[in-house]
Amino acid sequence: MLGYIKGLVELVKGLGITGKHLGKHAVTLQYPEEKDIMPERSRGVVVLLSDKEDGSLNCTACELCMRACPTAAIRIIAPRGEDKKKKLELFELDFSLCCYCGLCEEACNFSALKLTGKYEYSTGNKDDLLWDVNKLQDVGRDVDYVDKRKKKVKKVAPKPTETVDSKPKSDEIKTDKIETKPSATENKTDKIETTKPVDEKPKSEGEA
Amino acid sequence: MGIIKKLPIYSEKIPGGGIVTTSVEQILNFAQAKSLWYLLFGTACCAIELMCTGASRYDFDRLGMIFRASPRQSDLIIAAGTITKKMAPRLRTLYDQMAEPRYVIAMGGCTIKGGPFYYDSYSVEKGIEHIIPVDVFIPGCPPRPESLLEGCLTLQKQIQQRKLADWQEK
Amino acid sequence: MTNEELKSYIETNYTSLLTHNEAGKYDLLFEVDAVNLVTVCEKLKNDPELLFDYFCNLSGADTTEKFEAIYNLGSIKKKIRIDIKVVLPHENPVIDSVQTVWPAANWYEREMWELYGIHINNHDNLTRFLLHDEWDEGYPMRKDWDAPDFIRFPDL
Amino acid sequence: MTDLRTEEFDINMGPHHPSTHGVCRLLLTMDGEKVVKVVPYIGYLHRAIEKICENRTYAMCIPILDRFEYVTAMSCNYVFSLAAERLSGIEVPERAEYLRVIMLELNRIASHLIFFGTTAMDIGALTPFLYALREREYIMDLFEMTCGQRLTYNYIRVGGVSKDIPEKFIPQCKVTISTITEKVEEYKRLLNKNPIWKMRTIGIGKLDADLAIAYGVSGPILRASGIDYDLRRDDPYSIYDRFDFNIPVYHNGDVFDRYMLRLDEIQESCKIVAQALEGIEEGPIRAKVSPNFKPAAGETYTRIENSRG
Numbered sequence: 113m114l115g116y117i118k119g120l121v122e123l124v125k126g127l128g129i130t131g132k133h134l135g136k137h138a139v140t141l142q143y144p145e146e147k148d149i150m151p152e153r154s155r156g157v158v159v160l161l162s163d164k165e166d167g168s169l170n171c172t173a174c175e176l177c178m179r180a181c182p183t184a185a186i187r188i189i190a191p192r193g194e195d196k197k198k199k200l201e202l203f204e205l206d207f208s209l210c211c212y213c214g215l216c217e218e219a220c221n222f223s224a225l226k227l228t229g230k231y232e233y234s235t236g237n238k239d240d241l242l243w244d245v246n247k248l249q250d251v252g253r254d255v256d257y258v259d260k261r262k263k264k265v266k267k268v269a270p271k272p273t274e275t276v277d278s279k280p281k282s283d284e285i286k287t288d289k290i291e292t293k294p295s296a297t298e299n300k301t302d303k304i305e306t307t308k309p310v311d312e313k314p315k316s317e318g319e320a
Numbered sequence: 321m322g323i324i325k326k327l328p329i330y331s332e333k334i335p336g337g338g339i340v341t342t343s344v345e346q347i348l349n350f351a352q353a354k355s356l357w358y359l360l361f362g363t364a365c366c367a368i369e370l371m372c373t374g375a376s377r378y379d380f381d382r383l384g385m386i387f388r389a390s391p392r393q394s395d396l397i398i399a400a401g402t403i404t405k406k407m408a409p410r411l412r413t414l415y416d417q418m419a420e421p422r423y424v425i426a427m428g429g430c431t432i433k434g435g436p437f438y439y440d441s442y443s444v445e446k447g448i449e450h451i452i453p454v455d456v457f458i459p460g461c462p463p464r465p466e467s468l469l470e471g472c473l474t475l476q477k478q479i480q481q482r483k484l485a486d487w488q489e490k
Numbered sequence: 491m492t493n494e495e496l497k498s499y500i501e502t503n504y505t506s507l508l509t510h511n512e513a514g515k516y517d518l519l520f521e522v523d524a525v526n527l528v529t530v531c532e533k534l535k536n537d538p539e540l541l542f543d544y545f546c547n548l549s550g551a552d553t554t555e556k557f558e559a560i561y562n563l564g565s566i567k568k569k570i571r572i573d574i575k576v577v578l579p580h581e582n583p584v585i586d587s588v589q590t591v592w593p594a595a596n597w598y599e600r601e602m603w604e605l606y607g608i609h610i611n612n613h614d615n616l617t618r619f620l621l622h623d624e625w626d627e628g629y630p631m632r633k634d635w636d637a638p639d640f641i642r643f644p645d646l
Numbered sequence: 647m648t649d650l651r652t653e654e655f656d657i658n659m660g661p662h663h664p665s666t667h668g669v670c671r672l673l674l675t676m677d678g679e680k681v682v683k684v685v686p687y688i689g690y691l692h693r694a695i696e697k698i699c700e701n702r703t704y705a706m707c708i709p710i711l712d713r714f715e716y717v718t719a720m721s722c723n724y725v726f727s728l729a730a731e732r733l734s735g736i737e738v739p740e741r742a743e744y745l746r747v748i749m750l751e752l753n754r755i756a757s758h759l760i761f762f763g764t765t766a767m768d769i770g771a772l773t774p775f776l777y778a779l780r781e782r783e784y785i786m787d788l789f790e791m792t793c794g795q796r797l798t799y800n801y802i803r804v805g806g807v808s809k810d811i812p813e814k815f816i817p818q819c820k821v822t823i824s825t826i827t828e829k830v831e832e833y834k835r836l837l838n839k840n841p842i843w844k845m846r847t848i849g850i851g852k853l854d855a856d857l858a859i860a861y862g863v864s865g866p867i868l869r870a871s872g873i874d875y876d877l878r879r880d881d882p883y884s885i886y887d888r889f890d891f892n893i894p895v896y897h898n899g900d901v902f903d904r905y906m907l908r909l910d911e912i913q914e915s916c917k918i919v920a921q922a923l924e925g926i927e928e929g930p931i932r933a934k935v936s937p938n939f940k941p942a943a944g945e946t947y948t949r950i951e952n953s954r955g
Contacts, residue, residue, distance in 0.1 A: 122841060123842075125835070126835075126836050126837070129832060129835055129836050130836075139377055140379045141378060141379075142382070143470075144470075147466070153791070153792070153812075154794050156464075157459070175646075179646050180937065181646075181706075182436065182705075182710055183435070183436045183438065184438075184439060184643060184644050207459040208429050209429060209433060209434070210459070210461065211435060211713075213708075213709035213712075213798070215706070218808075218937075231460065231464050231466055231467045231470075232466070232467065234457065234459070234467065234471035235457055236455060236457070238433075238449065238454075240457075241459050362667070362668075363668065363691055365713055368716060368797060369796070369797060371760075371763075371764070371779065372782070372783070372786075375763075375775065375776055375780065375783075376783070377780065377783045389664035402691060402693055404622075404689075404690060404692060405622045406621065407661060407690045414662060436713060437698065437713075439644070439698070439701075440642060440694070440700070441693060441697065442635075443620075443693060444693050462796075462797055462798065464796065514946065515944045515945065515946040516946045517947055543860075544859055544862060545862045560945075560947070562947050562949075564949075566859060569880045569881065571881070592862065594860065594861045619688060620688070620692040621689065630697065642701070643698075643701045643702065
């Protein structure tokens with residue numbers, strides 16, 4: 113009998129602890145109405161960033177992100193044109209494969225892509241999850257980012273002079289640095305040429 | 321089910337019967353959308369986020385979503401986590417045990433297409449779409465609780481737009 | 491007991507049974523013949539200086555020419571660790587079960603049998619448990635394994 | 647009343663069962679309400695991670711390993727990085743070691759909170775679940791602030807950590823730690839003397855010390871069976887030897903002891919984090935490791951003390 117009474121007392125004590133929360137403000141976030149502010153580093157969907165001034169893509173089709181991706185969610189086709197420059201023909205990101213690890217962002221030297229704090233992309237159609245370059249760019253238009261490319265643009269400047277309008281400006285500012293670094297970039301491009309994985313990729317995926 | 325499905329056929333023969341169809345449709349859809357009881361079907365990482373969504377901060381109950389342990393009492397499967405080939409028949413069984421109308425949310429990359437386990441994995445099912453029909457896909461690995469809530473809102477919207485005629489056909 | 495003391499102790503007392511392998515970093519790695527495995531394990535467990543009573547892990551490896559089974563052992567009282575490697579031929583790999591010494595080895599051995607196809611002698615329950623029941627595509631962790639629905643990582 | 651004749655019968659529990667929180671099938675042989683024999687069937691979540699990692703670089707493996715043990719993904723990141731570092735002898739910067747310890751311990755707390763919440767929920771008390779996950783959200787906030795994800799962090803890399811902590815991390819972390827230490831006391835008050843909780847946990851699922859060792863049980867379950875063995879102290883890795891903390895040990899090996907032990911461990915972890923926050927100094931966070939890093943030839947097997955054993 114005593115045991116029962118003791119037990120009851122303990123139960124009431126426990127209820128007291130829950131009771132203390134009665135008057136308090138709830139921690140619940142009323143989601144569709146109020147939303148958390150995403151931290152800066154939040155890793156939501158991947159977007160392609162555009163140049164802050166002229167709105168063109170930052171991507172130089174170097175394919176580093178594709179190689180860094182552990183799930184092979186990124187697919188880039190960028191054959192070399194007649195002028196030996198890489199032209200972005202296809203940039204696809206499959207969000208059904210992506211694991212939001214952020215390795216692509218780390219691999220990118222040109223501030224071309226970023227994992228943002230956006231997360232509301234549920235859909236009724238599976239095909240909507242395969243984003244092409246336009247959608248990736250559109251979603252990324254309003255994303256604020258630190259352009260770590262500024263110095264490096266000048267190195268790469270000789271490459272895409274035709275396509276990007278912002279180059280003349282950068283060329284004007286510091287012409288000295290251009291001479292020092294093209295050699296490095298040229299070496300890089302050579303390496304990519306030798307491996308030549310560009311043509312083989314679509315085939316292997318098609319087979320699969 | 322039969323009566324509801326045949327309601328439009330009979331009521332529209334009566335003059336003004338369309339009103340009955342529409343209002344029944346609206347009421348039914350509203351009732352369904354606002355009380356989606358979901359089956360706790362969590363297998364992996366997404367299940368932890370599903371738990372977080374059910375807990376204090378995000379509180380699933382606000383959307384009328386209460387977890388049920390039995391498939392017979394639930395309207396919705398949230399397939400949270402990797403479905404392996406060994407697990408796939410069980411998922412199908414659970415789906416078959418649910419009463420109509422039933423809905424499926426595929427939460428996270430693994431259930432959509434295999435996610436990180438699409439390549440090089442011999443035991444993971446490459447998406448659940450060929451096991452059970454899916455209504456809403458939520459990308460993410462794992463999706464944030466907010467993503468899940470948003471996915472559920474998407475499903476509710478989908479349900480409210482349904483017509484009586486295709487009420488149970490899936 | 492430090493690693494050097496352990497090494498010298500084992501080298502003096504287990505000269506014919508265990509040979510030191512240089513490939514092991516941080517922990518000591520010894521090789522043992524498949525024939526002697528169970529006797530060595532029993533000795534290691536009952537040796538009052540070593541007391542390897544704790545079976546941490548068993549891993550398999552396929553080096554394309556050979557199979558390897560690596561036993562990670564620990565001693566709770568003496569706070570030492572040791573790794574023991576058994577090298578097996580690629581054709582018909584067979585190994586004795588150590589579950590009489592450490593019951594914990596049971597599941598690991600089943601897993602090794604299932605994924606690598608290394609047959610375990612004297613195992614009481616050698617049945618499939620990681621792969622699904624209708625699996626008939628061989629031993630997936632082998633390097634040369636392939637199946638029709640197996641999608642390889644694209645070579646980027 | 648004469649003795650009722652009882653007959654054993656089999657019940658199949660799982661692979662999908664609301665209280666498994668994962669997937670595991672148990673074939674139970676029951677005698678009335680007593681479980682006489684259990685035959686477990688696993689493999690419902692075998693995802694071939696070893697096979698996947700064969701074809702990937704070391705950097706790519708870490709995000710995959712996050713999914714290996716998703717409740718404490720930091721430990722999986724860490725144990726892999728530690729193995730790679732031991733193989734190639736990479737020196738990890740001081741600050742990175744501190745950050746790692748902070749993250750590992752925070753993650754241990756998060757894992758134990760999940761244990762506490764879900765166990766109580768399954769036994770029949772829903773309130774602890776809501777409380778525990780409320781506190782866990784504070785830790786998730788810290789993780790998200792630092793590495794951007796709530797569950798799969800990809801934070802601890804070979805040679806260090808991926809990002810430095812943001813400015814407001816340390817003050818927020820201190821608040822979180824003190825809140826959790828406080829709340830654990832509240833959890834104990836809530837359940838420890840509750841007669842229903844005691845009836846359903848004390849003496850249930852007993853595992854004695856010999857059996858625990860024979861079956862290679864590790865972590866909190868081993869310590870709840872009365873064996874004082876913790877790799878943080880007995881096989882020190884990282885900088886755990888610099889911190890002053892106790893290792894709680896309980897002797898009955900039943901559910902109640904495991905629960906008590908985990909709650910105690912949360913408090914010990916809070917202590918470690920607090921000390922690490924005091925001791926942390928400015929400095930580099932990552933040794934120079936190339937993204938296509940490959941360690942030196944050799945083999946190593948690494949063990950760390952994970953929160954789930």
